[in-house]
Amino acid sequence: MKTFNLFSSAILTLVMAGIFNGCKKSNDKKTFCKISTVTPIPTGTAIQLTYNSQNRLNRVVSGTSVVTYEFSDNTTIVTNLVTDTLNSRTTVTLNPSGLAINVRAETGASGANWNNTFYEYNGDELAKSTLTTSIGGSPVITTYSWSNHNMVSSTTDTTTTNFAYYSDKLRQSGDYLDLIQLLQGYQIYRTKNLIKSIAGAVLTYEFRSDGNITSLQATNGTTSSFLDYQYQCD
Numbered sequence: 001m002k003t004f005n006l007f008s009s010a011i012l013t014l015v016m017a018g019i020f021n022g023c024k025k026s027n028d029k030k031t032f033c034k035i036s037t038v039t040p041i042p043t044g045t046a047i048q049l050t051y052n053s054q055n056r057l058n059r060v061v062s063g064t065s066v067v068t069y070e071f072s073d074n075t076t077i078v079t080n081l082v083t084d085t086l087n088s089r090t091t092v093t094l095n096p097s098g099l100a101i102n103v104r105a106e107t108g109a110s111g112a113n114w115n116n117t118f119y120e121y122n123g124d125e126l127a128k129s130t131l132t133t134s135i136g137g138s139p140v141i142t143t144y145s146w147s148n149h150n151m152v153s154s155t156t157d158t159t160t161t162n163f164a165y166y167s168d169k170l171r172q173s174g175d176y177l178d179l180i181q182l183l184q185g186y187q188i189y190r191t192k193n194l195i196k197s198i199a200g201a202v203l204t205y206e207f208r209s210d211g212n213i214t215s216l217q218a219t220n221g222t223t224s225s226f227l228d229y230q231y232q233c234d
Helices: 009-016 175-186
Strands: 022-025 028-041 045-050 057-062 064-071 074-083 085-094 100-107 113-122 125-133 139-148 149-156 159-170 194-196 201-207 213-220 222-232
Touching: 028 175, 057 175, 064 213, 175 194
Parallel strands: none
Antiparallel strands: 022 028, 028 045, 028 222, 045 057, 057 064, 064 074, 074 085, 085 100, 100 113, 113 125, 125 139, 139 149, 149 159, 159 194, 194 201, 201 213, 213 222
């Protein structure tokens, strides 16, 4: 797992290189609401999401960056074009539970520059990841700890990142970890509850009357960043 840098342009760029929540109409008929736009506030380029007929994300556009998603059997291919030029292609291999077990990201048309991450699980809980790259060197190994079906820490070398959750709120579309995984095109963790903090940065959510998350605020010390969500409901 990479270091979390909440809402920075770097993390959004990384995610662009990758659920649905039920809501109710006035007649209480259940339908599906999908995130259609994510906008960093007060400044930032809106991220537009579109879905295929199976309600799976198939295209994300943000400025000159376009990401497409192709699904087949146990493989997902995520392609990122910037100004119509191939920036990266990521090939994801999934286990029977639909979690990623191997992710290979190649940069540029030749694919000579790459990184590959192999994921290991204890059931459906991520236990270990091993990152190797085309530049060589020792693999980067990260281990993960879980409690009550929530990932509570990740440790790489001597660095540990801690996570906390809202015990009274279940994970749903718009959760920060879910958003990252939705945009990157694959899942490596399925937590039980809505994430509350990452490495000391506190996440605060606002909800619409139908229960969907309308905005997310990340506060780290005296600095705050915001994401605004728009939905498409069928």
